[in-house]
Structures are given as C-alpha cells and as structure tokens.
Amino acid sequence: MNVMDALNWRYAVRQFSPERLDEDKVMELLGATRLSATSYGLQPYRMILVDDMSVRRSLIEYSYGQEKVADCSHLIVFAVQTRVGDEMVDRYIRSVALARELSVDELKGLAEHMKSVFSGMTSEQKREWAHQQAYIALGTMLTVAPTMEIDTCPMGGIEADGYDSILGLSEKGLETSVVCALGVRHPEDENALLKKVRYDMAEMMMTV
Numbered sequence: 001m002n003v004m005d006a007l008n009w010r011y012a013v014r015q016f017s018p019e020r021l022d023e024d025k026v027m028e029l030l031g032a033t034r035l036s037a038t039s040y041g042l043q044p045y046r047m048i049l050v051d052d053m054s055v056r057r058s059l060i061e062y063s064y065g066q067e068k069v070a071d072c073s074h075l076i077v078f079a080v081q082t083r084v085g086d087e088m089v090d091r092y093i094r095s096v097a098l099a100r101e102l103s104v105d106e107l108k109g110l111a112e113h114m115k116s117v118f119s120g121m122t123s124e125q126k127r128e129w130a131h132q133q134a135y136i137a138l139g140t141m142l143t144v145a146p147t148m149e150i151d152t153c154p155m156g157g158i159e160a161d162g163y164d165s166i167l168g169l170s171e172k173g174l175e176t177s178v179v180c181a182l183g184v185r186h187p188e189d190e191n192a193l194l195k196k197v198r199y200d201m202a203e204m205m206m207t208v
C-alpha cells in the first residue's frame with residue numbers, strides 16, 4: 001500500500017479482533033520504528049512488548065478501562081530513560097565511534113557539546129525532551145504500520161505510574177511515555193465507519 005492510501009486506511013481502532021498478527025511482521029514494524037530520528041541520535045526510549053496476558057489484563061485498570069490493551073494482538077509500551085545526561089551521551093558516543101570507525105577522542109567535541117546542552121536544562125526539560133523522542137517513534141510506528149496492513153491504536157489515555165509499577169520500569173531507569181496497541185480491526189468496530197476529520201490544507205498549511 002502506498003503511504004497516502006495507508007494513512008487513509010488507518011484509524012484509531014476501538015475494538016480489535018482476536019486475530020494474532022504474524023510475529024515476524026511485528027518485529028519488522030518494531031525494526032522500522034527503531035530507525036526513527038531522535039534528537040542528537042540519542043534514542044532515549046525503549047519499546048516494551050508486553051507479552052504476558054495476565055500483565056496486560058492488569059494494565060486495563062491503568063488505561064481508563066480500555067480493554068484493548070488486553071484484546072489487541074500485540075501491546076507496545078514506549079518508555080523513556082529517566083536519566084538524561086552525561087552517561088547517556090557517553091554511551092552514544094561509544095556507539096558512534098564503533099559504527100563509524102572513529103576514536104572516542106575524535107568525538108570529544110560533540111560529546112562536550114551535548115553534555116553542555118543537557119547541563120543547561122532543568123530535570124523537567126530533560127524529561128520532556130525524552131518524551132518528545134518517544135512520541136516521534138510512536139509517529140513512525142503509526143505511519144509504517146498501515147503500509148504493512150497492521151492496525152493500531154495510539155494510547156495516551158493511561159496512568160503512567162500504574163504502568164511503571166506493573167512493568168517494573170523504575171528499577172530499569174525507565175518511565176512510561178505512551179502506548180501503541182497493534183492488531184487487526186474487529187469487523188464490527190464502529191470506529192472503522194467514522195469519517196476522517198482533518199482540517200483543510202488551506203488551514204493546516206501556510207506559506208510565508
């Protein structure tokens with residue numbers, strides 16, 4: 001499916017069918033999402049595939065009763081790293097050095113620049129920065145999934161603290177950002193019949 005057709009085909013699914021997506025297809029989608037752009041390339045988020053059905057059922061309570069967290073085929077939780085700063089920069093610099101066959105010393109200027117940017121930010125600003133990156137990844141997932149005929153529902157209607165505690169994220173230095181339910185639309189899903197509501201291009205886009 002070309003991108004325009006895929007974006008018109010997609011919608012936020014309310015009710016998923018019990019059908020399970022092919023595991024390889026899901027991994028391909030996660031692989032595409034992994035290629036998302038991030039600020040400085042720092043990738044401060046992780047994608048958590050919640051496989052355990054009892055865990056998924058216990059997440060309903062922290063999803064304002066949205067049962068699709070259990071009814072969908074695959075549930076992905078985007079979580080961000082809570083420690084944004086020198087350690088994150090050093091780890092990335094080591095990866096750049098390895099991938100591009102450079103020495104860490106050659107990347108010293110870049111590392112110092114990134115560290116100085118973060119040291120000028122408050123904890124809240126760093127946290128917001130990390131969550132923005134997770135949302136970019138969510139956007140990639142929402143765009144790529146329909147080209148593979150995978151249905152989705154992005155979900156911000158969650159209590160992040162509840163997710164963190166059920167998934168044991170604080171111990172891992174992570175906190176929940178946003179969720180994406182993946183699966184196959186139910187043939188009786190009422191949302192599938194809703195006409196798309198988008199403002200006109202004349203309003204959404206301007207040339208200055």
Ligand SMILES: Cc1cc2nc3c(=O)[nH]c(=O)nc-3n(C[C@H](O)[C@H](O)[C@H](O)COP(=O)(O)O)c2cc1C
Pocket residue numbers: 010011012013014066153154155156157158178196197
């Ligand atoms: C960040 C974000 C959070 C959302 N949270 C929820 C949610 O918790 N539950 C839900 O059913 N839909 C959720 N949606 C879906 C939107 O309601 C939906 O995308 C919007 O109404 C436009 O409809 P469409 O995507 O079907 O075209 C969310 C969408 C985004 C982008």
